[in-house]
Structure formats: structure tokens, C-alpha cells
Amino acid sequence: MKIETVKYLWANDGMWLTDGKVYAKVLKLAEGRSAEEFHEITDEEYNTILATMTAEAEES
Amino acid sequence: MNMTLDELKARAKADLDNAFEKGKSHGGIDETQLPQYYMTSITAWNSAKFPDGYNFKLSVRDVPESMTSIFMYASGVKTVTLTCEGTGTTSWLQVLRGCTSVEVFDVTNFKVFPTTIRHFANNAKSLVSIIGEIDMSNCTNAGSAFYLAQALKDIRFKEGTISIALDFHWSTKLSAESLHSILMGLSPTVTGQTLTLPKYETCKATYNAVYGDGSFDIIVASKTNWTIAYS
Numbered sequence: 085m086k087i088e089t090v091k092y093l094w095a096n097d098g099m100w101l102t103d104g105k106v107y108a109k110v111l112k113l114a115e116g117r118s119a120e121e122f123h124e125i126t127d128e129e130y131n132t133i134l135a136t137m138t139a140e141a142e143e144s
Numbered sequence: 145m146n147m148t149l150d151e152l153k154a155r156a157k158a159d160l161d162n163a164f165e166k167g168k169s170h171g172g173i174d175e176t177q178l179p180q181y182y183m184t185s186i187t188a189w190n191s192a193k194f195p196d197g198y199n200f201k202l203s204v205r206d207v208p209e210s211m212t213s214i215f216m217y218a219s220g221v222k223t224v225t226l227t228c229e230g231t232g233t234t235s236w237l238q239v240l241r242g243c244t245s246v247e248v249f250d251v252t253n254f255k256v257f258p259t260t261i262r263h264f265a266n267n268a269k270s271l272v273s274i275i276g277e278i279d280m281s282n283c284t285n286a287g288s289a290f291y292l293a294q295a296l297k298d299i300r301f302k303e304g305t306i307s308i309a310l311d312f313h314w315s316t317k318l319s320a321e322s323l324h325s326i327l328m329g330l331s332p333t334v335t336g337q338t339l340t341l342p343k344y345e346t347c348k349a350t351y352n353a354v355y356g357d358g359s360f361d362i363i364v365a366s367k368t369n370w371t372i373a374y375s
Contacts, residue, residue, distance in 0.1 A: 112364050
């Protein structure tokens with residue numbers, strides 16, 4: 085019998101996790117990736133980045 | 145009967161003129177777009193104005209070389225049903241981009257392999273169901289494919305064929321079966337890719353309600369080669 089457990093990385097309240105490409109409140113990391121690759125940004129910082137990504141998605 | 149290239153072009157133009165006139169009676173395409181329309185039939189219904197609630201059906205013998213922008217910014221169309229006798233690869237670049245009226249995209253009998261789904265349903269805000277399994281084996285780009293596809297509930301992928309990043313975080317209404325198909329669609333061998341889903345609690349509750357307590361975490365855990373991000 086094999087039991088799989090999944091480890092999640094959770095952003096603190098009011099924060100987002102990011103590695104510069106991926107933005108998430110919760111992450112399940114692929115094997116080989118580590119939590120140290122990610123840092124937290126605030127909701128406000130995320131919203132600013134989101135606005136830029138939105139503009140790019142609308143225009144491209 | 146063999147036709148010369150000029151005769152083929154003339155016949156193709158006549159067919160397009162006829163199709164355009166039929167569409168024109170329903171509002172039609174902006175005449176400033178005519179040169180683009182004539183130059184390439186792949187944008188045939190780009191910005192077309194259909195009557196509200198229109199059920200569009202198209203049957204083709206061969207897979208179109210490209211379906212880029214085919215219904216981009218079309219209005220009024222509610223359902224799109226495509227059938228094709230053949231099979232093969234084609235571009236699905238911005239097929240439904242900005243088509244805010246479409247609710248159902250049926251490719252049950254349209255067995256094609258999209259090479260790209262970039263902007264496929266970008267701003268298709270009313271799209272609820274994509275019916276028919278999408279084989280992603282040949283797809284190399286899914287950028288903004290489901291940007292603002294906020295009504296999307298039903299989607300199915302061929303198992304194990306997704307090897308590129310997919311972002312569904314706008315699609316908060318995904319059914320349990322759709323979540324299952326997305327997760328089972330992930331390639332078991334690719335590395336360095338990320339799947340982005342809506343809120344973790346929403347996905348978990350939706351999935352477990354159908355597949356049983358704890359099932360969501362089990363299936364997610366099994367995708368060891370994928371990073372899964374929840375918005």
C-alpha cells in the first residue's frame with residue numbers, strides 16, 4: 085500500500101507567492117522544486133502586476 | 145474537371161461573396177474588413193454579426209490549415225458546432241477571442257489537434273461548455289487561452305496530452321468532471337510546467353463533492369512532475 089501526501093505552500097493572509105512567473109495563494113510544488121524559489125508579495129503588488137498582465141493579454 | 149488556379153480563386157471568391165452577402169443580411173462584417181476577409185477565409189466569421197441566439201454549424205471535409213480568428217469578435221452566435229470528416233493539426237489561435245455571446249463550442253465530431261490555443265477563449269465571457277475531447281499532443285502554446293473565461297464549466301482533454309502551462313484561474317465555475325479531466329490531461333513526463341487553477345478551497349470542495357473526501361489532494365499529489373498553483 086502506498087500513501088501519497090501532498091505538501092502545499094500557503095501564502096500568508098494578504099500575500100501572494102511568486103517566483104516571478106507563477107502567482108498563487110497556494111502552491112503544490114513539482115518534485116525538484118523548493119519553497120526557496122518563491123517569495124511573498126502583497127495583494128497590492130500582485131494587483132499592480134495583474135493590471136500589467138491584463139493589458140498584455142488584451143493587446144497581444 | 146481540372147480548374148486553373150485563376151478559376152479556383154474566382155470560384156473561392158464567389159463562394160465568399162455569397163457567404164458574406166448572407167451574413168450581411170444579418171448585419172454582416174464591417175466593410176473595412178473586406179480586404180482581410182477576401183485574403184483569407186480562415187477569418188471568415190471574424191467580427192460577423194449573427195442574429196441573437198444563433199446556432200452556427202459548419203461541416204468540412206478536410207481539416208482547415210488554420211482556424212485563426214475564425215469567430216473572433218463575432219456577436220450573436222450562441223452555439224458553434226463543427227464537424228470534420230478528416231483529422232489533422234490546425235491552429236486555434238484566438239478562435240473565440242472576444243466572442244462574448246458564444247455559450248457552447250461543440251467539437252465532438254471535429255477530431256483535430258490544435259497546434260496552439262493561444263487566446264483561444266480570451267474574453268469569451270459567456271462560454272460555458274466546450275463539448276468534445278481536446279487532444280493537446282501537438283499544442284505548444286496556451287497563453288491567455290482562457291483569459292476571463294469566467295463562465296466556463298465543461299471542458300475535456302485527452303489524457304496525458306497537456307505538456308504546456310495552462311491557466312484556468314478565471315474559470316471559477318469548472319465542474320468536478322472538468323477539474324478531473326484537466327488533471328488527468330497533464331503529461332506524466334514533462335517537467336518545469338505549471339497548471340493554474342481557481343481558489344484551492346473551491347476546487348477541493350467541488351471535486352470532493354463528486355469524487356469523495358480526500359480525492360482532490362490524492363489526484364493532485366499524483367501529478368508529481370507538475371507545479372499546481374491556486375489563485
